[in-house]
Amino acid sequence: MMEQTALILIIVTLFLLVVIVGLLSILIYRMFKTGTIVATAGKPANHHPDISKSDLHPGIVKRIKEIEKIKPKRSDLFCPNHSEEPGEVMCAICDKIYCKSCIKSFKTLHFCKEHLPLVMRHDWEEIVTVKTATHDPERGVRLYDFKKEIFEKNDLPTYIETHYKINVDSDYIETYLVMYAMKESTEKIKKLLPENILT
Ligand SMILES: [Zn+2]
Numbered sequence: 323m324m325e326q327t328a329l330i331l332i333i334v335t336l337f338l339l340v341v342i343v344g345l346l347s348i349l350i351y352r353m354f355k356t357g358t359i360v361a362t363a364g365k366p367a368n369h370h371p372d373i374s375k376s377d378l379h380p381g382i383v384k385r386i387k388e389i390e391k392i393k394p395k396r397s398d399l400f401c402p403n404h405s406e407e408p409g410e411v412m413c414a415i416c417d418k419i420y421c422k423s424c425i426k427s428f429k430t431l432h433f434c435k436e437h438l439p440l441v442m443r444h445d446w447e448e449i450v451t452v453k454t455a456t457h458d459p460e461r462g463v464r465l466y467d468f469k470k471e472i473f474e475k476n477d478l479p480t481y482i483e484t485h486y487k488i489n490v491d492s493d494y495i496e497t498y499l500v501m502y503a504m505k506e507s508t509e510k511i512k513k514l515l516p517e518n519i520l521t
C-alpha cells in the first residue's frame with residue numbers, strides 16, 4: 323500500500339514538473355518574441371531582407387538565381403489591353419493572358435479580339451495529333467514549344483485542342499492534343515514539324 327502511494331506521488335510530481343517547464347517555456351518564448359518586435363519596431367518594414375548570398379549553401383544560391391530568372395514581369399500578369407485588370411484567360415493562338423472582357427470563347431477554346439476573327443474567317447485544318455499520357459508529358463510539351471516557336475519566329479498561328487477518348491477495354495482515358503492551322507499554311511507547318519513530335 324505504501325509503495326503504491328509513493329508511486330502515485332512520484333507520477334503527480336513528474337506531471338507537475340512537466341506542466342511548470344511547459345509554462346515557463348511559453349513565458350520565455352513570449353518575452354523573447356516581444357523583445358524582437360521592440361527591437362525591429364524602429365526600422366522601416368523590409369519585406370525582402372537582403373541576405374548575403376555568400377553565406378548560403380551553393381545549391382540554395384543556384385535555386386534563388388533560377389527563381390529570379392523566371393520572375394514574371396508585370397506585363398505578364400495583367401491584361402495587355404487593360405494594365406489594371408489581372409489577366410485571367412489565355413488566347414489559344416498568341417498565348418497571352420487577357421482579362422475576361424477581352425476574350426471570347428469559340429468552340430472549346432478562348433481567343434483574344436485580334437485572333438477570334440482570324441479563327442472565324444479561315445478554314446482550319448488538322449496538322450498533327452499527339453497522344454499524351456500523364457506519365458509521359460514530354461511529347462505534349464514539345465508540341466506546345468513548336469506552336470510557340472512558329473508563332474513567334476515564322477508568324478504562323480496555330481491552336482491546340484485537347485480531345486479525350488475513353489478506352490473501353492482498359493477503362494482508361496486517353497488524351498490527344500490536336501494542332502490546327504489555317505488551310506493555306508498547313509503544308510509549310512508540316513515541313514517545319516520536328517521529328518520528335520511525330521514519333
Ligand atoms: Zn490572341
Ligand SMILES: [Zn+2]
Nearest residue numbers: 401404421424
Ligand atoms: Zn482586358
